[in-house]
Amino acid sequence: MNDNLYLMVRFGELNTKGKNKKDFILLLAKNIKNSLKDYQYLEYDVLYDHIYIKLNGYNYEEILDTLKDISGIKKISLVYKCEKNLDEINNICLSLIDQTNDKTFKLNCKRADKSFPLHSDEIIRKIATNILKTYHLKVDVHHPDKNIFIEVRNEACYVFEKTFEGAGGYPLGSGGKALLMLSGGIDSPVAMYLMMKRGIKIDCIHFASPPYTQVGVIYKLYDLLHVLNKYQDKINLIIVPFTKIQDAIYNFCPESYAITIMRRMMYRISEQISKQRKCLAIVNGESIGQVASQTLVSMQTINEVINTLVIRPLAVFDKTDIISIAQKIKTYDISIRPFEDCCTIFTPKSPKTAPKSEDVSYYESKFDWKSLIDDAIKNIEVKLITNKDDDLI
Amino acid sequence: MIYFDNAASTKPDLDILEKYRQINEELYANPSSLNNFSKHCEHLFNQTKHQILSSLNLKNDYDVIFTSGASESNSLALIGYVIKNIKKGDNIIVSEVEHASILNASKYLSEKYNIKVSYLKIKSDGQYDVEHFKTLINKKTILVSLMLVNNEIGTIYDMSKIKEILKEYPDVIFHSDAVQAIGKINYDYNLFDMFTLSGHKIHSMKGQGALILKKNLQLSPLIFGGNQQENIRSGTLDLANAYCLNLAIKKAIKEIDIHQKNVQLIHDKIFKYLKNNGDLYELNSKIDDLCYILNFSFKHKKASVMCEALSLKGIQTTTVSACSSHVDSSSYVVKALGKNESIYKNTLRISFSKYNTLKEADEFIDAVETLNMEIKDER
Numbered sequence: 220m221n222d223n224l225y226l227m228v229r230f231g232e233l234n235t236k237g238k239n240k241k242d243f244i245l246l247l248a249k250n251i252k253n254s255l256k257d258y259q260y261l262e263y264d265v266l267y268d269h270i271y272i273k274l275n276g277y278n279y280e281e282i283l284d285t286l287k288d289i290s291g292i293k294k295i296s297l298v299y300k301c302e303k304n305l306d307e308i309n310n311i312c313l314s315l316i317d318q319t320n321d322k323t324f325k326l327n328c329k330r331a332d333k334s335f336p337l338h339s340d341e342i343i344r345k346i347a348t349n350i351l352k353t354y355h356l357k358v359d360v361h362h363p364d365k366n367i368f369i370e371v372r373n374e375a376c377y378v379f380e381k382t383f384e385g386a387g388g389y390p391l392g393s394g395g396k397a398l399l400m401l402s403g404g405i406d407s408p409v410a411m412y413l414m415m416k417r418g419i420k421i422d423c424i425h426f427a428s429p430p431y432t433q434v435g436v437i438y439k440l441y442d443l444l445h446v447l448n449k450y451q452d453k454i455n456l457i458i459v460p461f462t463k464i465q466d467a468i469y470n471f472c473p474e475s476y477a478i479t480i481m482r483r484m485m486y487r488i489s490e491q492i493s494k495q496r497k498c499l500a501i502v503n504g505e506s507i508g509q510v511a512s513q514t515l516v517s518m519q520t521i522n523e524v525i526n527t528l529v530i531r532p533l534a535v536f537d538k539t540d541i542i543s544i545a546q547k548i549k550t551y552d553i554s555i556r557p558f559e560d561c562c563t564i565f566t567p568k569s570p571k572t573a574p575k576s577e578d579v580s581y582y583e584s585k586f587d588w589k590s591l592i593d594d595a596i597k598n599i600e601v602k603l604i605t606n607k608d609d610d611l612i
Numbered sequence: 613m614i615y616f617d618n619a620a621s622t623k624p625d626l627d628i629l630e631k632y633r634q635i636n637e638e639l640y641a642n643p644s645s646l647n648n649f650s651k652h653c654e655h656l657f658n659q660t661k662h663q664i665l666s667s668l669n670l671k672n673d674y675d676v677i678f679t680s681g682a683s684e685s686n687s688l689a690l691i692g693y694v695i696k697n698i699k700k701g702d703n704i705i706v707s708e709v710e711h712a713s714i715l716n717a718s719k720y721l722s723e724k725y726n727i728k729v730s731y732l733k734i735k736s737d738g739q740y741d742v743e744h745f746k747t748l749i750n751k752k753t754i755l756v757s758l759m760l761v762n763n764e765i766g767t768i769y770d771m772s773k774i775k776e777i778l779k780e781y782p783d784v785i786f787h788s789d790a791v792q793a794i795g796k797i798n799y800d801y802n803l804f805d806m807f808t809l810s811g812h813k814i815h816s817m818k819g820q821g822a823l824i825l826k827k828n829l830q831l832s833p834l835i836f837g838g839n840q841q842e843n844i845r846s847g848t849l850d851l852a853n854a855y856c857l858n859l860a861i862k863k864a865i866k867e868i869d870i871h872q873k874n875v876q877l878i879h880d881k882i883f884k885y886l887k888n889n890g891d892l893y894e895l896n897s898k899i900d901d902l903c904y905i906l907n908f909s910f911k912h913k914k915a916s917v918m919c920e921a922l923s924l925k926g927i928q929t930t931t932v933s934a935c936s937s938h939v940d941s942s943s944y945v946v947k948a949l950g951k952n953e954s955i956y957k958n959t960l961r962i963s964f965s966k967y968n969t970l971k972e973a974d975e976f977i978d979a980v981e982t983l984n985m986e987i988k989d990e991r
Binding site for chain 1: 634635639651652654655658659660663669671800855
């Protein structure tokens with residue numbers, strides 16, 4: 220029985236992709252194989268409608284746990300593959316019945332291969348008759364104890380009862396790459412996860428202001444990214460030395476404008492880095508109204524310094540919803556570790572919630588921020604965070 | 613020297629010893645201190661935990677508490693859990709063949725905290741008596757601790773039926789002393805709420821143990837101090853010991869199949885010899901037990917004399933487990949199998965590792981054959 224056991228992977232929104240569908244499927248197959256590379260005896264059938272993974276004796280639950288985190292998969296079923304032959308289908312259906320616990324059953328059939336001589340209804344009727352003859356079971360089409368699905372496809376027939384939800388979205392990498400502004404708080408890792416789920420590969424940028432910010436923040440980021448390695452196995456973390464810029468802002472600009480100007484500097488740096496690294500957009504965890512720099516007026520004043528597309532996946536999310544995603548993807552406990560980042564240090568007592576563009580430009584003209592930015596970009600540090608179980612020491 | 617006492621302790625791997633030296637030389641900061649050197653060490657310490665959980669193929673909801681060894685881990689699991697959760701019930705179940713640390717911690721709980729300790733019997737085939745288990749478990753049971761592989765005779769216990777029964781008691785915590793199983797059998801440790809492992813049984817050093825436990829479990833500490841390790845086990849975090857334990861686990865699990873093949877050959881050779889000479893020896897281990905441990909009794913010789921004589925010939929074995937040897941020379945595990953006194957008082961345990969060879973098996977057989985002629989029958 221076990222050598223015909225497969226996991227059937229169904230695609231999410233790929234069915235809307237028309238001509239590109241094949242590329243998406245090949246990319247998804249590549250991502251799946253990469254995530255499952257430790258299971259060397261798995262075999263893959265990559266077909267136009269589904270991907271089939273032959274288990275060859277591996278425990279399906281372990282494989283399933285990995286598949287559930289791969290974006291682009293809608294559903295996964297544990298299937299028995301057999302010849303398109305009524306006797307074989309019948310045998311598998313009989314073997315799925317648990318005589319002690321199942322009192323009722325239901326059969327469902329899909330016949331994708333229209334050349335198969337029996338219609339779906341006829342298949343159901345023949346097999347149901349056999350089950351009724353063999354076991355003391357009744358048919359219940361509303362609340363069956365055992366719900367069996369039969370799919371007759373061109374290449375073979377598949378029988379299954381269990382189907383599991385996948386992550387949805389698109390295969391990672393299918394949407395290109397974006398640069399995410401990662402602070403270490405609760406929001407940015409969630410924004411990152413939502414983008415990856417949508418098929419976008421992520422590079423991360425972090426602004427560090429030592430000694431005002433602690434090195435502990437960087438370790439916190441490593442830990443966060445290790446968690447997110449589940450969805451993207453190699454993540455680049457770009458650390459920008461931001462202390463000199465922050466010092467200059469506080470020396471030359473009024474306190475109430477400090478956050479606005481700091482964010483503008485971060486955007487400018489992010490734009491240059493994203494161009495260098497061929498990222499198609501900048502992503503951050505901003506959510507409208509959450510803090511002074513995230514009012515619509517502030518966001519406009521900040522955003523206007525760059526031309527790159529900025530995506531804010533959390534723009535309209537409530538904090539409680541963001542937290543529940545963070546808990547689900549297991550970044551929350553790391554995010555709440557108490558370290559100060561660039562945004563929480565030097566927090567002014569009364570920041571501007573509606574900073575005027577002209578005022579901000581005036582204050583910025585008081586110091587040579589361009590060379591400070593060039594200097595910061597020259598001194599970035601890039602770390603590759605992977606889930607490879609390398610020796611740490 | 614032929615070292616056939618690997619269930620007592622193993623030879624540390626050189627790369628692990630070297631790593632221990634290197635970490636103490638380079639990464640000696642206190643990981644809980646506040647400078648950046650300490651933070652670096654703390655990060656590595658946390659990563660080490662993750663690597664252990666990943667090597668053991670555990671899902672995210674487990675945590676690692678590093679201890680001084682398996683005895684501390686077992687004591688912490690039993691005493692720490694029971695004291696903290698005594699309001700939930702006052703019965704615990706352990707098997708009669710557990711390691712001394714479980715039996716003595718249970719005894720302590722019974723004497724000091726009035727906990728009712730039930731002892732699960734084993735059947736003559738060595739397996740846990742599931743029917744007996746059903747009569748022991750009840751609504752007041754809060755903890756069950758059953759070892760996964762027996763340290764004296766090598767039985768690999770079948771936990772499936774026990775686990776099935778425990779499904780009806782979802783509040784009962786299931787702990788296992790998995791010391792002799794880690795790196796020797798492929799096993800799904802997600803079955804347990806807590807389990808114990810030890811470094812020096814898998815070619816790392818003494819002083820390294822861990823209790824792996826589900827994150828939501830509440831335990832009282834046995835050691836008090838600076839509240840390290842979630843306040844369950846205080847004491848300066850020891851990166852070198854933690855990391856070496858991690859390395860040893862990683863290597864042991866990765867290499868299970870490779871070493872098992874070799875050890876199985878050694879085991880089978882000696883097993884076959886003992887079986888073919890049933891007039892001289894009584895086998896206490898079965899052929900399908902863990903191949904790393906082989907226990908038998910001399911029918912006509914005193915085991916302590918044979919052990920001494922073998923040792924003089926350079927072959928290191930033991931009569932009963934090292935942790936029971938100070939108490940009594942008879943094996944309570946073999947006794948529990950239902951064997952008679954002359955058998956359970958004269959057991960010899962030989963235990964293997966990846967460093968043993970087939971040639972050593974031949975030498976061992978030659979040595980016992982010679983000794984059989986040289987040493988007088990005593991009984």
